[in-house]
């Protein structure tokens with residue numbers, strides 16, 4: 001990061017533009033480079049401008065440039081003590097040579113270099129382990145991503161409040177609209193994965209189990225996915241081992257309100273310009289604007305997941321006040337949540353649910369119902385369902401054989417296609433890399449190193465593909481005995497009391513019309529009904 005408080009009295013600006021390198025005319029123009037750097041100096045009192053050096057029309061693939069030579073002479077004479085560039089690729093596009101300047105020549109001359117847009121400062125010893133990686137990475141970024149945008153710092157809050165997306169990367173599941181970069185549109189592939197994650201969670205899986213499952217299926221984690229979508233060399237840089245879904249990633253996605261179509265921004269605050277570290281802002285002060293983009297997850301689903309998450313962390317195991325049905329009970333009149341309360345009568349505590357609209361003084365009645373009674377009804381309904389399922393075992397076997405695990409098969413099939421195209425993609429990257437070597441953009445050594453990484457990544461993908469193809473075969477062979485939801489229900493065969501996990505994995509919602517009329521809706525209700533109808537018909541015969 002840039003150590004903005006470490007002063008530099010004699011700053012030299014280095015500006016370079018070459019169409020041959022594929023620089024973007026407007027954002028890379030000498031004029032805009034100068035503006036950016038002067039703006040940086042004007043915002044930092046510790047920096048003082050001395051001279052500027054321009055190489056207009058000189059390629060970055062070598063250091064044989066008049067402006068650069070003049071600058072080095074001045075540095076030797078002590079006329080300047082710090083070089084400011086827009087990004088490292090302005091300095092040069094030859095990775096090895098540039099690395100030599102950054103790590104040996106400049107330091108030995110006591111010359112400091114700051115690449116503003118890369119947030120790179122040779123004085124920063126914090127990132128010593130990144131000393132080689134950072135310039136390398138950034139150069140490759142610049143040479144091949146070509147999507148570095150000028151950072152717009154003013155009016156950012158205005159844009160945020162307007163619900164305009166101002167981040168550099170869209171949240172996993174979305175992408176920037178090609179016609180309007182402040183607008184998000186759904187990224188179909190990733191969105192389906194997001195849906196799957198929420199579905200898994202509602203089926204009672206923990207974040208860790210979800211992460212394991214996604215890894216097992218060979219889904220790319222968001223970071224990796226983003227890189228791959230960017231179609232750049234960086235995809236070869238992240239070692240494939242690290243590219244795993246983690247509990248934290250899953251938890252973060254499950255907690256992101258962005259998926260409900262609400263734009264949430266301004267959650268952190270940068271300490272100062274370009275410093276990567278930022279401070280969190282309390283959630284009340286986040287800037288939230290509803291309906292700015294298409295939701296991936298319904299609001300009600302999202303809220304339920306948050307409730308479950310909050311409950312899971314709040315309720316310590318073994319405590320008595322665990323109420324498994326929390327968040328599942330709806331008022332039959334107004335559709336709102338029923339909340340749990342207690343009263344004490346004659347020294348005895350009674351627990352009951354009542355309508356939250358009524359509680360808030362809204363237009364509904366109490367719909368008072370005893371907690372134990374609801375538990376009893378739900379437990380009874382669950383038992384009946386399982387009993388019927390038991391009777392339907394042969395029927396289920398039949399259905400399973402014919403339908404197999406359709407959704408599972410679909411997911412695996414799609415993954416296989418994706419992995420195949422990924423393998424093709426590595427082939428293309430390798431070809432491109434080879435061309436770059438032939439054209440002299442990179443040398444043999446660099447070629448071999450990057451090419452080696454591509455090979456490693458590709459064989460990792462091929463390995464996953466192989467596993468998935470086997471899995472697909474298993475699914476096709478009907479070796480999967482029951483559909484997951486059936487297995488899930490059957491686990492609870494001898495149920496004597498409700499637990500949170502039972503409720504989460506089996507119950508969709510409970511509707512309280514009045515104390516004598518309670519509807520219990522199950523997950524997979526349609527599938528269940530199909531089977532139950534069949535069983536009942538069989539019994540009648």
Ligand SMILES: [Zn+2]
Nearest residue numbers: 331334355364
């Ligand atoms: Zn109500």
